[in-house]
Amino acid sequence: MKFLKADWVLTCDDEFSIIKDGGVVFEDKIVDINCASVLEEKYSNLDVEYCGKNSVLMPGLINSHVHLEFSGNKTTLKYGNFLDWLTSVIENREELIEKATEDLIDSELKAMLKTGTTSIGAISSYGFDMSSCIKTDMNVVYFTEVIGSKPDMIDTLFVDFKAKLESTKQNCSTNFIPAIAIHSPYSVHPFLIREVLKIAKENDMPVSAHFQESKSENDWLNYNKGSFISFFKNFLQQTTAVTKPNEFLSQFKGIENLSFTHCVEANAKELEQIKDMNATIIHCPKSNRLLNNTSLNLNYLDDISLAMGTDGLSSNNSLSLFDEMQSALFIHRTNDINDLSKRLLTASTNGGAKALGLNKGQVAKGKDADLISFSLPDTCSEEDIATAVILHTKQVDKTYIQGKHIELS
Numbered sequence: 001m002k003f004l005k006a007d008w009v010l011t012c013d014d015e016f017s018i019i020k021d022g023g024v025v026f027e028d029k030i031v032d033i034n035c036a037s038v039l040e041e042k043y044s045n046l047d048v049e050y051c052g053k054n055s056v057l058m059p060g061l062i063n064s065h066v067h068l069e070f071s072g073n074k075t076t077l078k079y080g081n082f083l084d085w086l087t088s089v090i091e092n093r094e095e096l097i098e099k100a101t102e103d104l105i106d107s108e109l110k111a112m113l114k115t116g117t118t119s120i121g122a123i124s125s126y127g128f129d130m131s132s133c134i135k136t137d138m139n140v141v142y143f144t145e146v147i148g149s150k151p152d153m154i155d156t157l158f159v160d161f162k163a164k165l166e167s168t169k170q171n172c173s174t175n176f177i178p179a180i181a182i183h184s185p186y187s188v189h190p191f192l193i194r195e196v197l198k199i200a201k202e203n204d205m206p207v208s209a210h211f212q213e214s215k216s217e218n219d220w221l222n223y224n225k226g227s228f229i230s231f232f233k234n235f236l237q238q239t240t241a242v243t244k245p246n247e248f249l250s251q252f253k254g255i256e257n258l259s260f261t262h263c264v265e266a267n268a269k270e271l272e273q274i275k276d277m278n279a280t281i282i283h284c285p286k287s288n289r290l291l292n293n294t295s296l297n298l299n300y301l302d303d304i305s306l307a308m309g310t311d312g313l314s315s316n317n318s319l320s321l322f323d324e325m326q327s328a329l330f331i332h333r334t335n336d337i338n339d340l341s342k343r344l345l346t347a348s349t350n351g352g353a354k355a356l357g358l359n360k361g362q363v364a365k366g367k368d369a370d371l372i373s374f375s376l377p378d379t380c381s382e383e384d385i386a387t388a389v390i391l392h393t394k395q396v397d398k399t400y401i402q403g404k405h406i407e408l409s
């Protein structure tokens, strides 16, 4: 058993409980959590490791939505307009995929560990990131993605999807968990959606989909108009959307660990459907800023569970969740800073665990001992600590995953 103590323990539970001068006792799971002085008496046989002056101990971060296969992009893709970006992805896809070698993906995963991430939801379009995701120390929920809206291609795409999914199932382990992603309502035929969701239910797999990411998407899905018209005509010879947003959402009923990424254009009715299914919204604020110049209205979400993601380097300049949270502080300008910081930290831990179906994301008895520690540059009040953590943390000092110390080389 191991015993860590820190000046602050952020539990990231539903109440965002904070313990000053706290301690955590753990093996692969968390055994006990309390004031350090109480634990020192109770576990007097254990060596206590102090995390240092102004130290913070908290659950490892969960990046619920990332596309590692697009790690090769730095300055190639176009930002500012969703359709221009999408067109630039299609034009440069081959070149970008080639650049995202196993070595590059390995180094991005290491950089994520250094910045406090211990679990990811990796959306895989091709399976080229699989060996990196299997060998990393991080927990990976690996989403095999299905895409394709042309009726004559459906059978081939479904066979290809099943083969990719099967290879993930063969590599399934405690920290490599197969899952299913549906690209979006505009790009996947309802038949394919129905069939892959059947597989997800049979295998009790987490499911995720992009949803209502841009105004173009909303205009197309609801009204068959807007800038998607020419895109679909040119690339896919389609003049109407394959599904309506409400029909799309209703297909996901009964999935236990369900998440929808972006949702910046989702209307009240769609948000209600998401809430009724007990699904999570994954918020990627930097990607939304870069591609659409839109932001999710957090005040509209009611009590829908929230998680955080960086999206890929195709629509971000960093895969660090601390960077993502810091940007979110400046994007959501009308929200109280300390309340928002607590919400973002909870979304990046507890919320991510719900989205991905992991027994993690909180410092609580019985949860997996995925822990990070780091030190703030100075003393801080309890009231301001969540904001201070987001503003002043770039890298972490210590990382444990399922109780195992991870070298951050």
Ligand SMILES: [Zn+2]
Residues within 6 Å of the ligand: 065, 067, 123, 210, 261, 311, 312
């Ligand atoms: Zn995405």
